[in-house]
Amino acid sequence: MAKTRRVEKVWKSKPTVEGAGVHLRRAFGFQEVPRLDPFLLLDDFRSNEPPEYQRGFPWHPHRGMETITYVLAGDVEHGDSLGNRGVIGAGDVQWMTAGSGIVHQEMPKGDSQGRMWGFQLWANLPASHKMMDPRYREVAGVRGPVREIVTDPEYLDVALPPGRTFTHTVKPTHTVFAYVIEGEGYFDPERDPYAREVVGESYFDMARPCLCGNHSLVAYGPGDTVVVSTEEQPVRFLLVAGRPLNEPVAWYGPIVMNTQAELRTAFREYEQGTFVKHGRR
Numbered sequence: 176m177a178k179t180r181r182v183e184k185v186w187k188s189k190p191t192v193e194g195a196g197v198h199l200r201r202a203f204g205f206q207e208v209p210r211l212d213p214f215l216l217l218d219d220f221r222s223n224e225p226p227e228y229q230r231g232f233p234w235h236p237h238r239g240m241e242t243i244t245y246v247l248a249g250d251v252e253h254g255d256s257l258g259n260r261g262v263i264g265a266g267d268v269q270w271m272t273a274g275s276g277i278v279h280q281e282m283p284k285g286d287s288q289g290r291m292w293g294f295q296l297w298a299n300l301p302a303s304h305k306m307m308d309p310r311y312r313e314v315a316g317v318r319g320p321v322r323e324i325v326t327d328p329e330y331l332d333v334a335l336p337p338g339r340t341f342t343h344t345v346k347p348t349h350t351v352f353a354y355v356i357e358g359e360g361y362f363d364p365e366r367d368p369y370a371r372e373v374v375g376e377s378y379f380d381m382a383r384p385c386l387c388g389n390h391s392l393v394a395y396g397p398g399d400t401v402v403v404s405t406e407e408q409p410v411r412f413l414l415v416a417g418r419p420l421n422e423p424v425a426w427y428g429p430i431v432m433n434t435q436a437e438l439r440t441a442f443r444e445y446e447q448g449t450f451v452k453h454g455r456r
Contacts, residue, residue: 177344180351180398182363184210186374188219188354188390194232197283198222202354202392205426210394211350212419213326215240215297215431219354219390220283221247228291231282236450237273238441239305240431241298243330244269244281245413249291255279256451257309263293268330270312274300275452276441277309294354294413298326301420302433308453328417333403335360335411340404349416351395353403359388360410364402 188200202217222228244251244263251263256278263269265286271277285291300307304325327349334357335341345351353362368385387393393412395401401414424431425438432438444450 177400178347178398179364179400179402180345180395181365182371182393183396184372184374184394185387186392188217188392193218194281195230197230197232198224198227200390202390207394208424208426209419209421211352212421213299213417214350214352214415215299215424215426216295217297217354217392217415218295219356220295221292221356223288223290225285225289225291228283228285232280233282234278234280235429236276236278236441236445237271237429238276238432238450239300239437240273241300242269242271242273243296243298244271245294245296245330245332247292248288249283249285249293251291251293252282252284253279255309257453259311272300272307272310272312274305274307274309276444276450278451294356296330296415297431298328298417299420299422299424299431301325302422305432305437306452326417326420329415331414333412333414334409335403335405336409337405337407340402343401343414344399345401345416346418347397347399348418350419351401351414351416353387353393353395353401353415354413355387355389355391355393355410356413357389357411358405358409359386360408360412361385361404361406362387362393362401364404 188202191201199220204216245268246263254260283291366385430441
């Protein structure tokens, strides 16, 4: 018998500055590990102001994790230590497995209207895969090679018109969350705002809304079905699921390992110029 997932916690993404001065909103990061295992971070870099994003993310290293970049408007030019170069355009998804180590840069360019809209999700790698060869997956269409990733992820962009219900089956073993990017919706059928934790709202608020709007991160509890509905307004959201690793996390900046000793080794190798284990292809 299907069990609908209930919302356990809701919070809003927070403004922050990363890279060389990119203004973005962080939906979650270090403080939410291990709640959203295997996912580590989600950044929302939607902006209509070029000065907020043009400085980009100059050369920086990654090891032990994966970055998933999804662009809705504008372009992101990228390059790396393997000799790869390219552009992530509107509607594109790039799944980069850093593995044993890669040094890359990402430079947002925006579109003709100055818009740069996109998201970057970080996913952890298990200890058995942290030192694997780096690789890229460029994804188009409904189904793609992303499904071969070890954490068995699912990443959906869902647009729901007013007065509709979206029902989707998810694996009961997986971590599931939603991030609202437009409109507002009800993210469980019971519509009980007091059955979940809401960050940033007073416990004495007797008029707590059960609608979730733009910039809301919705963390789900156990179950095998997600149900989202709308009334007067439409909603658009990212729905993400993945198999938790249940492993220790040693994380500093762009390096994610299992132990502090591995973390120290990674930064020492970066300083010594031995970080990248695989050359140009």
